[in-house]
Amino acid sequence: MFVTPAYAQATAAAPGAGAAFAQFIPLILIFAIMYFLMIRPQQKRAKQHREMVAALKKGDQIVTQGGIIGKVASVRDDELEVEIANGVRVRVVRGTVAQVVSRTEPVAANA
Structure with a gap:
């Protein structure tokens, strides 16, 4: 018990x-x-x-995280030179690119 x-x-x-x-x-x-x-x-x-x-290259149209829309004028190691108006270029860090609006197509060689 x-x-x-x-x-x-x-x-x-x-x-x-x-x-x-x-x-x-x-x-x-x-x-x-x-x-x-x-x-x-x-x-x-x-x-x-x-x-x-x-994959960014010269001629791509991009939008940065800050809202700047421009065309890539030159590509360096970790930064881009973006043309936002005729003759107005700014340098931005690659990581701040939010999206690519349009890509440039490579030019086909004439055979």
Whole structure:
């Protein structure tokens, strides 16, 4: 009828091993959901932006993050010279390009 304290402690500790793992399952599921809904799309967007910035060339019309629209006049290592009006050129960092409005097509050689 009476349970000894040693027997009560032994039976209470045994189911705890499986229950401890079960407590982490919701945490693991929350992390997995956050990865697929937030982290992965952000990494994909950053990769596309890096590829777009790396492919910039002279003649491309761009929009900077500051809202300046212009045509790429020259390309250097980490900066661009952008012509925003006739004779008005500004230097911008490559990373500040938000989008490419139109790309220049390479001129086909006459055969």
